[in-house]
Amino acid sequence: MALHHRTAVVMSGGMDSSTLLWQLLDEGDECLTVTVDYGQRHRKEIEAAQQMAAICDVPHRLVNVAALSQHLTGSALTDDVDVPHGHYAEESMRATVVPNRNMILLAVAGGVAVANGCDRIATAVHAGDHFVYPDCRPQFIESCSATLAIATESFGDVTIHAPFVNITKAEIAARGEVLGVPWAKTWTCYEGGDIHCGRCATCVERLEAFDLAGVTEPTEYADSYSWRQVVASPPESVNG
Amino acid sequence: MALHHRTAVVMSGGMDSSTLLWQLLDEGDECLTVTVDYGQRHRKEIEAAQQMAAICDVPHRLVNVAALSQHLTGSALTDDVDVPHGHYAEESMRATVVPNRNMILLAVAGGVAVANGCDRIATAVHAGDHFVYPDCRPQFIESCSATLAIATESFGDVTIHAPFVNITKAEIAARGEVLGVPWAKTWTCYEGGDIHCGRCATCVERLEAFDLAGVTEPTEYADSYSWRQVVASPPESVNG
Numbered sequence: 511m512a513l514h515h516r517t518a519v520v521m522s523g524g525m526d527s528s529t530l531l532w533q534l535l536d537e538g539d540e541c542l543t544v545t546v547d548y549g550q551r552h553r554k555e556i557e558a559a560q561q562m563a564a565i566c567d568v569p570h571r572l573v574n575v576a577a578l579s580q581h582l583t584g585s586a587l588t589d590d591v592d593v594p595h596g597h598y599a600e601e602s603m604r605a606t607v608v609p610n611r612n613m614i615l616l617a618v619a620g621g622v623a624v625a626n627g628c629d630r631i632a633t634a635v636h637a638g639d640h641f642v643y644p645d646c647r648p649q650f651i652e653s654c655s656a657t658l659a660i661a662t663e664s665f666g667d668v669t670i671h672a673p674f675v676n677i678t679k680a681e682i683a684a685r686g687e688v689l690g691v692p693w694a695k696t697w698t699c700y701e702g703g704d705i706h707c708g709r710c711a712t713c714v715e716r717l718e719a720f721d722l723a724g725v726t727e728p729t730e731y732a733d734s735y736s737w738r739q740v741v742a743s744p745p746e747s748v749n750g
Numbered sequence: 751m752a753l754h755h756r757t758a759v760v761m762s763g764g765m766d767s768s769t770l771l772w773q774l775l776d777e778g779d780e781c782l783t784v785t786v787d788y789g790q791r792h793r794k795e796i797e798a799a800q801q802m803a804a805i806c807d808v809p810h811r812l813v814n815v816a817a818l819s820q821h822l823t824g825s826a827l828t829d830d831v832d833v834p835h836g837h838y839a840e841e842s843m844r845a846t847v848v849p850n851r852n853m854i855l856l857a858v859a860g861g862v863a864v865a866n867g868c869d870r871i872a873t874a875v876h877a878g879d880h881f882v883y884p885d886c887r888p889q890f891i892e893s894c895s896a897t898l899a900i901a902t903e904s905f906g907d908v909t910i911h912a913p914f915v916n917i918t919k920a921e922i923a924a925r926g927e928v929l930g931v932p933w934a935k936t937w938t939c940y941e942g943g944d945i946h947c948g949r950c951a952t953c954v955e956r957l958e959a960f961d962l963a964g965v966t967e968p969t970e971y972a973d974s975y976s977w978r979q980v981v982a983s984p985p986e987s988v989n990g
Contacts, residue, residue: 573818577813577815582862582865609861610860618854620854622821624849644903661884662850663884
């Protein structure tokens with residue numbers, strides 16, 4: 511019989527973390543979800559995360575650390591950048607404006623896990639993130655998990671579970687489709703509109719994943735521009 | 751010639767972190783100080799940290815993460831506890847109400863370090879902390895430093911410097927005395943009074959360190975009760 515886990519799932523409201531939640535519940539984990547808000551998230555993302563937790567009838571914790579942002583920018587970085595367009599692999603993504611973002615996120619989730627009697631946290635980092643973010647690589651997750659286990663020794667060695675770390679976003683799309691993730695209720699876009707723009711880096715990444723997985727999903731996109739076209743010839747500017 | 755470091759010093763305003771700042775500046779580091787407020791610090795602590803930075807003419811960053819506290823407590827823990835009296839080694843200290851506190855603190859300091867072009871962060875954890883907090887042990891610091899270095903690879907591998915990790919608080923007192931740390935301007939007490947109570951766990955720890963180091967310091971304490979008496983016979987209650 512498999513070990514029963516009580517898991518704090520790091521939840522952005524996007525397709526990856528939603529699939530992770532569905533998978534862990536399918537495997538029998540008792541879950542709660544944690545969303546960390548750096549003050550940069552659009553309402554849509556947070557609402558999607560809350561909605562995913564509500565659909566699964568699991569508790570949701572929204573942790574606001576917006577006050578961090580002002581201290582996590584400096585001369586080398588800026589928080590006053592436009593949302594990048596084009597393919598995610600070619601652009602500096604929004605997340606890069608919060609240095610050490612993933613370690614802070616996992617440390618906070620570790621604290622929430624301890625406070626709620628969880629034995630592990632789960633993150634949906636995947637293979638496509640590796641070459642964009644150093645803090646999404648398998649070696650980072652392993653090291654961070656070891657660090658968290660030492661820190662939480664008195665609470666039963668909380669560790670990090672990252673089952674997607676060596677699979678692609680397309681494989682996540684395929685898994686989520688089988689598990690019945692309600693795609694139209696997940697939120698990915700960085701633009702902050704009423705519907706997905708279909709053109710920002712994360713929308714392009716999402717469209718690509720579903721396309722490669724052969725999944726037809728019901729999400730409405732403002733721009734029907736194909737992700738293949740974006741990758742082949744990134745637009746100079748969408749708005750200007 | 752020694753490598754020049756630009757260091758983000760984790761600063762509580764107490765005797766340990768103040769000595770650390772004085773030592774690093776003495777060694778030629780370019781420093782900035784970082785105080786993380788979990789919403790539990792008394793004004794006195796924060797003012798002491800700011801004052802130490804001002805005396806040394808180094809920048810100070812106060813990072814407020816008070817919003818975390820409500821999520822970092824749960825059934826197993828409570829934030830509604832009285833300040834423990836007696837010896838620090840026998841009592842559950844205030845810090846235990848923020849689970850995974852040190853990892854969150856170091857992750858945040860790592861972000862501040864990156865944003866300010868620092869190549870390392872420094873923490874004043876010392877040998878006396880080891881058996882009280884798992885996240886103050888040398889193996890935690892080593893693991894956390896490795897994790898931070900991986901996460902910050904794009905910014906030159908920020909690491910953690912913990913020069914006091916294997917020395918006692920009494921040795922820190924002796925070092926600080928030589929370096930000329932203005933003890934009366936540091937702040938240790940958890941009670942929130944106008945002057946140090948002389949009786950709470952951290953005051954007792956402070957008095958013990960100065961006594962063992964043979965350092966006479968000018969701090970005023972409300973209670974002249976000897977730390978030796980407290981350790982020998984902890985008072986049941988001071989206020990009741």
